[in-house]
Amino acid sequence: MKGKLCLLYFLQFGVWGCYLSSFGQLLGRGGLGGDIAWFYAAVGIVSLITPALAGHIADTIGHPARVLGVCHLLAAVAMTCCWIYCQDNGQFEFRTMFILYFAFLAFYMPTIALANTTTFKILNSKGIRPVDAFPAIRIWGTVGFVIAMWFVNSAWYDNGAFGITFSDTNPHAQMRFQYNSMQLLCAAATGFAVSAYTLLLPRVGTKATARKAATEIFGLKAFSLFKITDIRVFLILLIFMGVCLQISNGYVVPFINHFMGIQEYANDFITTNATFLFSLSQISEALCMLLVGKAIKRVGIRLVITTAMFAWCLRFGFLGIGNPGSGLIFLILSMLIYGIAFNFLSIASHLYMERRCSEKNKGFGQGLVMMMSNGIGATFGIMGAGAIINAFCRWELIEVKPGVVMRLFMGQWEYAWLIFGGYALIIGILFFCMFRDGNKA
Secondary structure (H helix, E strand, O other), X not given: OHHHXXXXXXXXXXXXXXXXXXXXXXXXXXXXXXXXXXXXXHHHHHHOOHHHHHHHHHHHXXXXXXXXXXXXXXXXXXXXXXXHHHHHOOOOOHHHHHHHHHHHHHHHHHHHHHHHHHHHHHHHHOOOOHHHHHHHHHHHHHHHHHHHHHHHHHEEEEOOEEEEOOOOOOOOHHHEHHHOOHHHHHHHHHHHHHHHHHHHOOOOOOOOOOOOOHHHHOOHHHHHHHHOHHHHHHHHHHHHHHOOOOHHHHHHHHHHHHHHHOHHXXXXXXXXXXXXXXXXXXXXXXXXXXXXXXXXXHHOHHHHHHHHHHHHHHHHHHHHHOOOXXXXXXHHHHHHOHHHHHXXXXXXXXXXXXXXXXXXXHHHHHHHHHHHHHHHHHHHHHHHHHHHHHHHEEEEEEEEEOOEEEEEEEEXXXXXXXXXXXXXXXXXXXXXXXOOOOOOO
16 A cells, blocks of 8 residues: 555656756746746745645545545646647747646645645555654655656657657757656646546545635634744744745756856756756755754754755855856755755744644644745745846857757856845844744653
8 A cells, every 4th residue: 555655646746847847948948938937936826725725625525535636637637738838839928828837736736735635544544654654655756756857857759759868969959858848748647647546546535524614724713823922933934934945946957057058068968967967956855854853853943944044055055156067066065955955944844833733723834834935935935036037147049059059048147046045044044043942842
């Protein structure tokens, strides 16, 4: 049974891995490079609404696996429409592209929570404690994400021919999925696969619940937690810390790809395999996941999250001074430190709220963490980052090799990354000075 659940998470996050890091490059190629921030902000906007609704529907029906399968099916249909639109149009219209992508997110984002709910119910039905089994299952989601990134980075399709290559000297190198809309087809195909796979999961249901008021569905009653001083300070600061979460997802790959427009680095392996390099971040995330609990026990939540913000500072700072040549080590370090930056902020925040909330408010507390960090913080963060990057960089048609022209995001990237690093440093200092844990249990 654990093997089936591992495969569920492998496919679940494989959908995201197919496009999330390389989507910005696709948008730039289609003439929407200046609007990248809007598409990544949509993740936060959708996260405020649809997961709660889907969760309510699952509770009402009593079979979360059914809702999970339907959501994946509808998300895959929306992503297929997005792929067809991109295939038929060399230059994208913002309104059409955004509506199609928003539709995909509206159905995909709830599946993350629904997959957790389904897994917990199956484990409990088998007499297995989720707290013991879930971490080993969840890590397969990261494995799926990384494998999908590697596939999109190296796979190409051209006039009926298919192949795999990491070399830029290959005549089909510019047809790799990381540069075109085939990444969306991969995401759609994986979505259809996971939708079908949910039919093979055990039919474990629960007693359907009564209809809830809107205040309960969206967790609005949880705002009473703001009456507790340390939780209030923590959640407010979490908005400002959450600003860092989506920036690198949206812009690291276009940043690495822009080195193809600089003669000195044009043919370097890293330059032409940006998605592969970015996958080191996800590997680091998986490896550092188990460190969070031990770190909190040893030094406390205050120092752990302060460490996370300093790690974000280094993440952005290393990007600012790195390059595929003599500065390659800084690009690699930026990817490796992501595991500390992300886990010590995201997972630690969830663990803190789990400990500080009463039994009746635990679910609401987790929802607030998502709302403040991945919702409000990440949304405003990516929008602000987009404005800053657009001020220093612009999309240009560059001849990367004789007869081959690509649209690349050229400009003074180092200024933008160093601004983000300085911001993370300031917020980290503020958190250390302002936050006091109210219950050091």
